[in-house]
Amino acid sequence: AQKVTQAQTEISVVEKEDVTLDCVYETRDTTYYLFWYKQPPSGELVFLIRRNSFDEQNEISGRYSWNFQKSTSSFNFTITASQVVDSAVYFCALRAPNFGNEKLTFGTGTRLTIIP
């Protein structure tokens, strides 16, 4: 069975601070994919990043960076110099091969509030 845990339900930081959102996953598969999605107050779900289990290089995109560590089954997301527009619920998700039944399993989300 697959499971994604986002232990931080809510985080608040002051604008311009750095913040890290934690994601821990469980799967028996050796090949799998991890995703992060953003859900701003307007409600849509926005894809941020996809990472496969064989690529442990950290990824940086502007103020966003992701740290994937297989040893600890974690795929953490850091926002540097946070801005008010970063306020949203962030979801981590996992997908692994399952003979045609590959479901995307979501964590429960972390609500991030950036205080101006």
Next chain:
Amino acid sequence: DTAVSQTPKYLVTQMGNDKSIKCEQNLGHDTMYWYKQDSKKFLKIMFSYNNKELIINETVPNRFSPKSPDKAHLNLHINSLELGDSAVYFCASSLRGLAPSDTQYFGPGTRLTVL
């Protein structure tokens, strides 16, 4: 142009009614999905169609019936609506769907409120 679109965005209805939500994608993807997001923001897959064929059918009451007239459209019909059906319903699509590497792109969501 919107990649994955849903109509309506808001739906308020009485218990016992039947309603439909429509979804369309213009990405040329083969696979489409319906997800339910409850009041605690938990997202769970309900159905998945690949090239009009049902491939994932989670434990969902049979009052929910998806229909895919073609691979660009996936509609969700709900009979005899109950209070517990109140949620946000998201449609999504992905290129192939059967590959776990495929990224799913989501529509804007439909907020269903059952009174």
